[in-house]
Amino acid sequence: MSENQSSLNFHQARYFVSADKLHQCPDDSIAEVAFAGRSNAGKSSAINTLTQNGKLARTSKTPGRTQLINFFDLNIPGIRIVDLPGYGYAKVPIAMKVHWQKHLDAYLQHREALKGVVLVMDIRHPMKEFDEMLVSWCEKTGMPLHVLLTKADKLTRGPAQSTLLKLTAQLRKRLGDGVTLQTFSALKKDGVDTLRKRLSELLLPTSDDLDGQTDNLTHQPSLD
Ligand SMILES: Nc1nc2c(ncn2[C@@H]2O[C@H](COP(=O)(O)OP(=O)(O)OP(=O)(O)O)[C@@H](O)[C@H]2O)c(=O)[nH]1
Numbered sequence: 672m673s674e675n676q677s678s679l680n681f682h683q684a685r686y687f688v689s690a691d692k693l694h695q696c697p698d699d700s701i702a703e704v705a706f707a708g709r710s711n712a713g714k715s716s717a718i719n720t721l722t723q724n725g726k727l728a729r730t731s732k733t734p735g736r737t738q739l740i741n742f743f744d745l746n747i748p749g750i751r752i753v754d755l756p757g758y759g760y761a762k763v764p765i766a767m768k769v770h771w772q773k774h775l776d777a778y779l780q781h782r783e784a785l786k787g788v789v790l791v792m793d794i795r796h797p798m799k800e801f802d803e804m805l806v807s808w809c810e811k812t813g814m815p816l817h818v819l820l821t822k823a824d825k826l827t828r829g830p831a832q833s834t835l836l837k838l839t840a841q842l843r844k845r846l847g848d849g850v851t852l853q854t855f856s857a858l859k860k861d862g863v864d865t866l867r868k869r870l871s872e873l874l875l876p877t878s879d880d881l882d883g884q885t886d887n888l889t890h891q892p893s894l895d
């Protein structure tokens with residue numbers, strides 16, 4: 672239909688810039704989807720698998736590796752994916768925790784270009800405190816949410832599917848069509864096509880998808 676119908680090429684993703692605060696975020700973004708989740712959940716690994724670039728986002732066994740809001744350019748100017756710092760890692764000094772929380776919160780609430788959030792959760796430990804806050808915030812604001820149940824390779828198929836079904840029922844009740852869910856494994860590269868498809872839908876809207884849904888909603892509700 673329009674020029675933004677052209678497809679996204681995740682393989683061409685390149686690191687663009689990092690921000691420590693909302694006002695340092697690039698001002699030319701047209702559409703962004705942010706990867707959020709608890710520390711060590713697998714956000715950076717998911718981005719690397721998505722882009723087939725193991726060196727793009729830094730990953731680590733040590734939680735708290737991602738400490739800035741990192742922006743990655745896709746092949747269409749102004750269309751980006753964002754790696755957010757992990758939430759809730761106990762050993763990070765309290766001052767740093769407060770800093771992250773404040774700036775993550777500001778990013779999520781005020782970022783005009785934000786078109787959706789990918790909530791990355793370890794499939795073995797879903798819906799912890801931060802996850803619940805993020806879901807509630809999406810519920811209040813109407814922000815589209817894609818849940819990535821990652822590290823699915825750590826479970827056999829039965830328990831993985833049962834977690835997926837249970838959470839789908841639970842979250843659909845709260846968010847309706849605004850939420851989609853999938854299992855994922857960065858290790859086995861499972862679920863990549865599903866993730867790419869959903870990101871394309873979020874980043875390349877064919878029409879004003881949220882029209883009517885968000886007219887009276889702002890990003891005001893806080894994560895707190
Ligand atoms: N088995 C398995 N391990 C994974 C998977 N995804 C991530 N990991 C491991 O989990 C650890 C944390 O991964 P990261 O991608 O750095 O996690 P993060 O959410 O970006 O963490 P922070 O930057 O600290 O917020 C690393 O040791 C990864 O190798 C997966 O799908 N399967």
Ligand SMILES: [Mg+2]
Pocket residue numbers: 714715716729730736737754757
């Ligand atoms: Mg990370």
